[in-house]
Amino acid sequence: MDTAGGGSAAAPATPPGAAAVRVRGLWKRFGEQIAVHGVDLDLPAGRFVGLVGPNGAGKTTTLSMITGLLRPDEGTVEVVGRDVWRDPADVKSRIGVLPEGLRLFERLSGRELLTFMGRLRGLPVAEVERRADELLDVLDLSAAQHKLVIDYSTGMRKKTGLATALLHNPEVLFLDEPFEGVDPVSAQTIRGVLERYTASGATVVFSSHVMELVESLCDWVAVMAAGRVRAHGPLAEVRGGAESLQEAFLRLVGAQGNPAGPRLEWLGGTA
């Protein structure tokens, strides 16, 4: 089995049009709380897929179960046609994951971290070095590559996490809030790398609260609320007649906001 991928460009094995992710009857409870409530989902390969939903909708829990980080109470997950929970090692060799609140090895430099992760993935040393050079360069991290990760900013950490997730040339990349806490320059860099990656036929699935971002990047969207999938499909279909994805989203999740009304009168101005 080639766990290292073909070349420096993504080499997806999933035929275009096939499902990159297939989820059936997925449930997760935390005590009384039902975080994921019988989710069915088909995410096509070769797309830029956005998973959106309000706080607490179940996005992170769902992504964690899809990527083999959290065991479901019920349900099945297939990624690139393989059962995640029956064959986790095979699936994990084919995916890259940037989880929420990623913890990196703080006492390694960015460069050492990439070398370590590449070797852990079974890549030959020379190939790790070549890929690390390119990723550090493209992600504007070359100048900081010998600094310890503990001294990295939030954006540098996200970019380093993204580099480690891409190093083994995965078929599907899962990113939980990849743009959170990232400045516009770094966001643009990350965006460029992801666009290049999907243009080669690979699949990106990412969660975000930022509708404008999802609308401008994604061609496929899944909307979650209260542990359920409210809509999923091509962006234009999910947006429907609404003017923007934001408007469609607010309608789908039934959100009216929570106006302060007569409350918080003490806030601001003089009493």
Ligand SMILES: Nc1ncnc2c1ncn2[C@@H]1O[C@H](COP(=O)(O)OP(=O)(O)OP(=O)(O)O)[C@@H](O)[C@H]1O
């Ligand atoms: N380990 C846990 N223990 C208890 N409850 C949890 C746990 N993880 C998640 N939950 C609960 O499950 C629900 C879904 O959480 P989840 O983090 O998946 O939502 P989310 O859509 O990713 O939210 P956000 O956008 O705020 O990150 C929430 O009500 C949350 O409190």
